[in-house]
Amino acid sequence: MTTPIGATGVRDFVNWNSRMKIAIITDQHFGVRKGSIHFHNYFLKFYNDIFFPTLAAEGITTIIDMGDTFDNRRNIDFWSLKWAKENYYDRLRDMGITVYTVVGNHTAYYKNNNSINTIDLLLREYDNIIPIVNSAEHTIGGTKFLFLSWMNKENEDSMIKKIKKSDAKVAVGHLELNGFAAYRGFMQDRGYDADILRKFDRVFSGHYHTRSDDGKIFYLGNPYEMYWNDVNDPRGFHLFDTETYELTSIDNPYKMFYNVYYEDTPHQLFNASEYSGKIVKVIVKKKSKPKDFEKFIDKLYSSGVEELKIVENFDYNNGWVDSEDFEVTEEENTVSILHRYIEESEVDLDKSKVKNIFGSLYSKACEFE
Numbered sequence: 344m345t346t347p348i349g350a351t352g353v354r355d356f357v358n359w360n361s362r363m364k365i366a367i368i369t370d371q372h373f374g375v376r377k378g379s380i381h382f383h384n385y386f387l388k389f390y391n392d393i394f395f396p397t398l399a400a401e402g403i404t405t406i407i408d409m410g411d412t413f414d415n416r417r418n419i420d421f422w423s424l425k426w427a428k429e430n431y432y433d434r435l436r437d438m439g440i441t442v443y444t445v446v447g448n449h450t451a452y453y454k455n456n457n458s459i460n461t462i463d464l465l466l467r468e469y470d471n472i473i474p475i476v477n478s479a480e481h482t483i484g485g486t487k488f489l490f491l492s493w494m495n496k497e498n499e500d501s502m503i504k505k506i507k508k509s510d511a512k513v514a515v516g517h518l519e520l521n522g523f524a525a526y527r528g529f530m531q532d533r534g535y536d537a538d539i540l541r542k543f544d545r546v547f548s549g550h551y552h553t554r555s556d557d558g559k560i561f562y563l564g565n566p567y568e569m570y571w572n573d574v575n576d577p578r579g580f581h582l583f584d585t586e587t588y589e590l591t592s593i594d595n596p597y598k599m600f601y602n603v604y605y606e607d608t609p610h611q612l613f614n615a616s617e618y619s620g621k622i623v624k625v626i627v628k629k630k631s632k633p634k635d636f637e638k639f640i641d642k643l644y645s646s647g648v649e650e651l652k653i654v655e656n657f658d659y660n661n662g663w664v665d666s667e668d669f670e671v672t673e674e675e676n677t678v679s680i681l682h683r684y685i686e687e688s689e690v691d692l693d694k695s696k697v698k699n700i701f702g703s704l705y706s707k708a709c710e711f712e
Contacts (some may be wrong), residue, residue, distance in 0.1 A: 410447025483651030
């Protein structure tokens, strides 16, 4: 039988029975934050309560993992590796799920090639895992996919040629494209030109942890919060219908980071228990009675918060982010780090103007190199 009209607007003569839903997940970063047990317990709630139940309920037999499954490209501690195998890979194997895994920049040992990578070295015992070291084409559910790993000096030319020659309908990968949000509030102005990918009906990518799209190219975001710049930014994974091209987000309801605004908030009415095990920043907007504020803070501490930071208008850094709270990733450049630092700070300033000033100063400084 023929399929209904899909995303391409034409009827393709394919086997209707080949239609399927697949799961797409990216940037899981196992081992992140130096293998923090607390964070991995938080991740596990997502996998136990959201991810694996959805796979079972939807009858998912194929997963596309778009890269950076592990966090540190140079090493991983044994505890984190054991955790990843027991809580993720073993369960997928036991469910009979095939996993196409793209090598990302965090899972490639070298910056200029993907020859030594985490997936090849650490996951060889899993017959259900198909690693994509550079590029490859696979047909899934009647739809041809082009898989693209992290592009670097060694594979750049061959991968661009592959993109130009491919007749695949959907491209998936771990791509650094300019013109998309690298994180919420900051548009990436470096990377590859996205136009080369517009020949495909859909493009899905990892690498940037926040969700964004232009109607053709979709950055799907990572499954959970890992740093302060993730606060209140939707997280989860996606289901993709290979026939209709319908993309469904499965959101992760669990959060780790919370901003709590204090404005003479009555401590008796404040429910602190919901912040147990969380990382909390109390932003003081009004504090008329210091003793009441102390009781408010004591109530938060008693609830069992994991970390607590207080930001007041008379704080020594005037609302700027403390260096110990600010995480820098290797894919960021100096300007993007400065912009993110400004965005994460709780200051009553026009952040756009501040970013422009910092950018101008940085450009002038570079002229003296």
